[in-house]
Amino acid sequence: MELDRRLLLIHCAAHALSVAAGLLVVVPMALNGSAFKGRCALFSAGYWRKEDRAEFTEQPGEMSHLVVQRWGPLEACQLATFVGIFTTLYGAAQGWRCLFYLHGRHDDTLFSSFLTVLLSVCVLFLSAGASVILSLGFSSWCDTVTDDNTRPYSCAESQSVPLYLDVDTSTFYTDLSLAQASLWFVTALWLVQSILAFLRLYHSHRQNITGPWLHRDKELLLGHTPLDSGSPTPPLPPATPSVCV
Template identity: 70%
Template sequence: MELDRRLLLVHCAVHGLCVAAGLLLVVPMALNGSAFKGRCALFSSGYWSSGQPAGEEPRLVLHQWGPPAACQFATFVGIFTVLYGAAQCWRGLLYLHGRHDDNLFSSFLTVLLSVCVLFLSGGASIIMSLGFSSWCDVVTNNNMRPYSCADSQLVALHLDVDTSSFYTDLSLAQASLWAVTSLWLAQFLLSFLRLFHSHSQHLTGPCLLREKEMLLGSSLSSSSSSPSPPPLTPTLLI
């Protein structure tokens, strides 16, 4: 297929941004998982003790940690985005060097994959936002504590995990996950434009070939039907 250079350059740039956003998602989630000893803070449930007996400092008591799948889902989307973005960016650079593009079937598969991952990343973003909000409600006792969720990472929560940077890690992961979702939307639109371009090339290619054959055929038939000039007879000069 004929290459649309500008469209492919923009698509390569989006793939590069996907790699960066995916790394900004995977790294904080890995750091948070390491600090929390593999436990997931999203959708955790608990309460604050009343500080009884007298003189005891109130502490956070967790009923249950969040489901590991909530954190693993977001991490999976980030890892897939990094790997897919890197592979497609390299593939696009090869296409630019070879001055060709995907065929019609390959372009359709790219659009289909973009739609599927767009819905997955959108679902992961919603889960991440709801789970993070639920965890903030727990650590701030539904905003009854004298500090915000961001400040609670500086407060001793008396848990057996390191909570000194949970807000930084989870807020960065949340923002990166929404950025990944936006970039997958951009990938879907660009993939659809490339599919439309491939479809146009698929339709116009045979038509141009057919018109060329018709023009060649008409020129050959006209040349064969035209009368040939009379033969030249030698004249005798006296």
């Protein structure tokens, strides 16, 4: 198998993985947004307060519940969702193009390959930034829920503990942890795609440069010159016979 077809086949596999990884980012973030009624848990600020249990459960005694002072910015959650959606759509479109190129036995043009490299690098940095924001925001929310790790349960266990909020917190850790891991995997895939796109660009550029020289060397080895391959040499006029007296 030629080098360009091997690179194209690996690129197709990377695009297929991007579709699956992008969906694993979008679906958990959508479920978490629905459970939190459109609010973003990332970078939320709050504190724990003790109040009369009768206000919440109609039972005597005191209880502590979480009070959210400020919900996180929606942009923090929307950025991760946008990267997941773009990765899914782009991976599906490019995967179809890869299959078309494999069937037609040709590749992108030099300019198209350059645009692919540029786009892959830009989305790589965007995905890396979204991954860092999601990780930091998730860690901040866990600190709020566990009261800076002073509660007798971990962040994973806190989703089964009643927080007495007006949102559903029964699956927040599962949703956000899955989205976090998937988004970092998406970032790794964009890194792989950037490298593959650069290799395809380099291979295409090398073929465009060495192609005419290889054709010329082949003609020289066969004993032809560029002049021979051009217009044929006109025949010489017939010699006039000389008569000796």
